[in-house]
Amino acid sequence: MSTFEETPIMSSYLLAILVSEFTFDESKTRRGVRFRVWSSPDNKDKRGFALKASVKFMETFEKYFGINDVLKKQDLVAVPQFGSGAMENWGLTTYSSPDLPEVLLFAGIFYTFCSSPDLPDVLLFADGDLELVGRVHPNMMGIYCRPLQHKDLFVHGNDASMRKDSLAASRPLSSIVDIATEIPEAFDKISYGKGGSILAMMRDVVGEQNFRKAIINYLKKFSFKTASTEDMWKAFDETIDHVKGPTGAKLNMLDFGNQWSKQMGFPLVTIESFNSSAVKLTQERYMLYPSALPLKKYRSPIYRYKWDIPLWYEKKGKLHQVWLTRDDVADEPLYLEVDQAVPINVNVDRRGYFRQNYDTAGWQKIIVQFKNDHEVYSGWTRHGVISDAFAAALIDRLDYLTLFELLSYLPKEKLYVLKLLEKPYQKSLAQYISGEVTRNGVQMFRVVGNTEEHRDGHSKQMTEAPGSSDLSDP
Structure with a gap:
């Protein structure tokens, strides 16, 4: 018995x-x-x-x-x-x-x-925690995932969720399930990949210790109780006192979090030269097919597909964080003082859940830097730059010749996970480019990206390539 x-x-x-x-x-x-x-x-x-x-x-x-x-x-x-x-x-x-x-x-x-019992719409963040933990606690992934480092699976999940989130068929992280058939759809790359990405971005905004305290507060407060996504954001507001938000005042995590959880998609941040000492940054929603319509219930989000975006950039060897605001009154750009001789990246280590694109001068500076010394950027930053370049090319914001010029440094690249990045884009490359460029380009991608995909999106090579490197710098 x-x-x-x-x-x-x-x-x-x-x-x-x-x-x-x-x-x-x-x-x-x-x-x-x-x-x-x-x-x-x-x-x-x-x-x-x-x-x-x-x-x-x-x-x-x-x-x-x-x-x-x-x-x-x-x-x-x-x-x-x-x-x-x-x-x-x-x-x-x-x-x-x-x-x-x-x-x-x-x-x-x-x-x-x-x-805890069913946490209706906050369950998405529980599933996203698989992606998040690799970044919150390196030892969890680092000890047992060699040769992978703790963030490598995270960035792969980030790319996969962004590919789905760029479509009209996407959905908000926090959404109401109207009919039973929508339930299986809720356990997808949005829940896992985007959920983890958003939480990781929040962690980098408030700091690891503040994040940890807020999550502990939330878990203890709602243990054996039902909760909503907003309850989690409120737990952050109750815990964190000294983090400044987009306006310079105390960060309102409920408002900030809802922008990313209650509307689908993500922003494209465009960086353009403004004058000899500054660049201009603007945002818009990134969409692979702009004319496609989402489900009716998602067509008029309260935040109008605008976000308060935390940006991280390096200047003279120091990491800085600034905000590109949603700005309810007018679409005002952000201006940053920079050294025009040095390329700027506003998503260092892929901390933010957004794409970035540059004007011609901006991309050329990055290309020169990649050719001269690509390791001045971390592996994750390089991964993000290349991924963003492909994303920009897919919506005709970057010509493919510039993309190939960027990729010309790859023979010097030592990080094999970075080289796997291009595989999902082979079909698009073949569609958009013709002639000798296509043949040479696609062949190059076959050489550097020949791996077997598992059902969950991780590659077999990622766990079976002894001695291979990863996105972490040697």
Whole structure:
């Protein structure tokens, strides 16, 4: 006879019951939480790494967020031919068997953040936390993802979510599900990739310690209760006192957060020379197909597809943060004093969830810098510049000859993840360019981007290339 402890208050969809002939490996965290990794007997040799990694994740995550009294046990089960990919149920996480070595690496993250009952629209940020944690706590990813560094998966998820978020078929992070068929659509690249990207951007705005305090405040306040996205932003406002917002006054996280969670899409920031000592920055919504219409309920967002955008740029070796404001009254540009002899990048390390584009002079300065010494920029910054260049070319804001000139430095590039970036754009390159340029260009991309894609978007080479480098600088 099996006996069970009393079920806590929870959403019914978080309940899981499993009957199987699987076998398991078992371990415990330092505070005694029992972990068991279950699989079919023929997969038993794959469980050791997954068990060790999951226990480590649990311990690190609990310490970071101050959560240490939620669950007494956690079972993690590899289910053959599991169509959902993964389900983070209460104390029993299920996932597809082929992902045994990989998915369990992140399992401890999911259920901890989802331990409260159904958090209606804030659940998107729980799923996005998979992407976020790699940036919030480097050790979580760094220890177990070699040769990857902790942010490499994050930037790949960022690119994937932006590709979807540039379409009229996208949706806001925080949205109401009108019919049951919309539920599966809510667990997509927007929830995971964009959710993590937005939270990471918020973290960089308020600082890691403030972010940590706010999340702890939110989790403790709404443990075993229902909550909304706005409740999370309010928890930030209750916790953070000394962070300045776009107007120079105290940051209003509720207003700032809603701009990014309640309207879909993201901004394109354009940087143009203004005079000999300044550049002008403006914003607009980035759309791959501007004439396409979204669902009717998303056509008139309260913020008019404008955002208060945090920008990060380097000047004389120091990192600066400024705001390109949404400006309800008029579309006023932002002017920055710069050294016109030095290229400027306003999204250092891909901290912000936006694209950037330059005038001709701006791109030429970046091209010269890449050719002379590309390592003056971090790997993540280089990744962002190239990704943004492709994005600008796709909407006819950058000609492809300039793009190819930018990419001409690639034979000197040592970071293999950076070279994987171009693969999703091969089809577009073939469509937009003809003749010798197309043949040479596409062949180059095949050489540097020949990897097998997993179902979750990560490449096989990313986990199976011993000795390969990553986006982190050597």
